[in-house]
Amino acid sequence: MxxxxxxxxxxxxxxxxxxxxxxxxxxxxxxxxxxxxxxxxxxxxxxxxxxxxxxxxxxxxxxxxxxxxxxxxxxxxxxxxxxxxxxxxxxxxxxxxxxxxxxxxxxxxxxxxxxxxxxxxxxxxxxxxxxxxxxxxxxxxxxxxxxxxxxxxxxRVQDARQAVYLLDKFSDYGLMKKHLSNEEVNRFAQLISTVKNKRFLDSRLHLIDEITTVDSFLVANDYIRKEGAKYFTTLYDYWLYGDLHQRxxxxxxxxxxxxxxxxxxxxxxxxxxxxxxxxxxxxxxxxxxxxxxxxxxxxxxxxxxxxxxxxxxxxxxxxxxxxxxxxxxxxxxxxxx
Structure with missing residues (x-):
């Protein structure tokens, strides 16, 4: 852990x-x-x-x-x-x-x-x-x-900041299966940058796609253990409020x-x-x-x-x-x- x-x-x-x-x-x-x-x-x-x-x-x-x-x-x-x-x-x-x-x-x-x-x-x-x-x-x-x-x-590096916030918080709750290297953190942050800039007419559907894409990346690479509601509530919270300031x-x-x-x-x-x-x-x-x-x-x-x-x-x-x-x-x- x-x-x-x-x-x-x-x-x-x-x-x-x-x-x-x-x-x-x-x-x-x-x-x-x-x-x-x-x-x-x-x-x-x-x-x-x-x-x-x-x-x-x-x-x-x-x-x-x-x-x-x-x-x-x-x-x-x-x-x-x-x-x-x-x-x-x-x-x-x-x-x-x-x-x-x-x-x-x-x-x-x-x-x-x-x-x-x-x-x-x-x-x-x-x-x-x-x-x-x-x-x-x-x-x-x-x-x-x-x-x-x-x-x-x-x-612009605020997406990397948000990625690290998510990983740190998952680590706090014991949800991470492994420690990610800097290269893996960069790949995760680039995924965040890419999915945020996809074109959608409906902001609600855009949010669903963002959360689904991030979740699929973490699960497919065997980085995370999805135990209970703590994982999804943390993901939603830091996705919505983890990039309020430009860096x-x-x-x-x-x-x-x-x-x-x-x-x-x-x-x-x-x-x-x-x-x-x-x-x-x-x-x-x-x-x-x-x-x-x-x-x-x-x-x-x-x-x-x-x-x-x-x-x-x-x-x-x-x-x-x-x-x-x-x-x-x-x-x-x-x-x-």
Whole structure:
């Protein structure tokens, strides 16, 4: 029978994620409305509103590539009608909000865990229209690509932490048949990483598949003795609550350039705002898991920012205001023990 805390010497920093590809689509739809009649004021009021929000996320990690992409489409509307306002006149209001955005962060490793170059950025389009007696329209466009070069790699190791938590707890209850080597612990942790990223439409069925897969692995390799409810209650408990905090390991330094263009216009007073700019940053990040409960984190970031803002509006007598901003942002340093 194995004794407790047999895996205290396991190093989370030795864990490497398996190849993972995960895609998810979150779709939200909501609507509500109200209708009321006030006999004393001879007034009828109704309003209706709704929203559609769809977000697609894709994450991929291999030894030569790490990619994180996200796309979002959002529509929302509102309409209100009252037969009598405070002046005894009909009152109508409607508005529409739209947002379309895309974000990409892709890293291509020239050699695993060494030099890499990264591309990506984000782009967004927003539109807002509000109509009472007159119609107000706002439009915003943001384009911000990025390109950079870096060295090193930050690895996500919370699945290895969860694997060791499970093995330690099984050992506490005398359920382990043998002590697992570091290689076997890594295989168990990689199984956890893989099963967590399988695609399911039903989260309940996903949980059932996760528990079944982990149980089958432990039984097939003759690692565990399933005696009573203690085994399954422990497995469920540490599966649901054993990975609540993200853990990382590694060192990474990068230099990136990010030009951007921000455009905004509003129909009120014909306001227009043009703001091109560029950001250059040099950053470093260090993550060191001391043990299952303690983590050292540090980051350093130097940033240079330049923007040129051009603003014009009718109330400014068609005068164009221009402003340039150029500064070296102060160093940011973070240390967590």
């Amino acid at each position: 194995c004794q407790a805390q047999e895996y205290a010497d396991y190093k989370l920093s030795d864990y490497k994620l398996p190849d993972i590809k995960r895609s998810s689509l979150d779709f939200k739809l909501n609507s509500d409305g109200s209708f009321a009649t006030h006999e004393t004021s001879d007034n009828t009021v109704y309003d209706i509103k709704g929203a559609i929000d769809a977000t697609f996320n894709r994450y991929c990690t291999t030894r030569k590539f790490i990619g994180d992409q996200s796309a979002r489409i959002y529509f929302a509307g509102f309409k209100n009608n009252s037969t009598r306002d405070e002046n005894g006149e009909n009152y109508k209001q409607s508005n529409l909000s739209t947002e379309i955005s895309y974000m990409n962060d892709s890293r291509f490793y020239i050699r695993p865990n060494t030099w890499f170059w990264f591309v990506g950025g984000d782009v967004s389009f927003t539109y807002y229209q509000n109509k009472v007696k007159e119609t107000e329209k706002d439009l915003g466009i943001l384009i911000r690509p990025k390109l950079g070069l870096g060295w090193g790699r930050i690895e 990382k390991s590694g060192f990474e330094v990068g230099l990136e350039g990010m030009p951007e263009y921000n455009y905004y216009t509003c129909s009120n007073f014909n306001q227009k705002n043009h703001e091109p700019g560029i950001t250059v940053s040099l950053s470093a990040e260090y993550e060191k898991p001391i043990n299952l409960r303690w983590q050292h984190s540090a980051s350093l970031n130097f940033m240079f920012l330049y923007t040129h803002n051009t603003f014009e509006a009718d109330y400014a007598d068609k005068t164009v205001y221009e402003q340039s901003l150029e500064h070296l942002q102060e160093t940011f340093f973070r240390l967590r023990l």
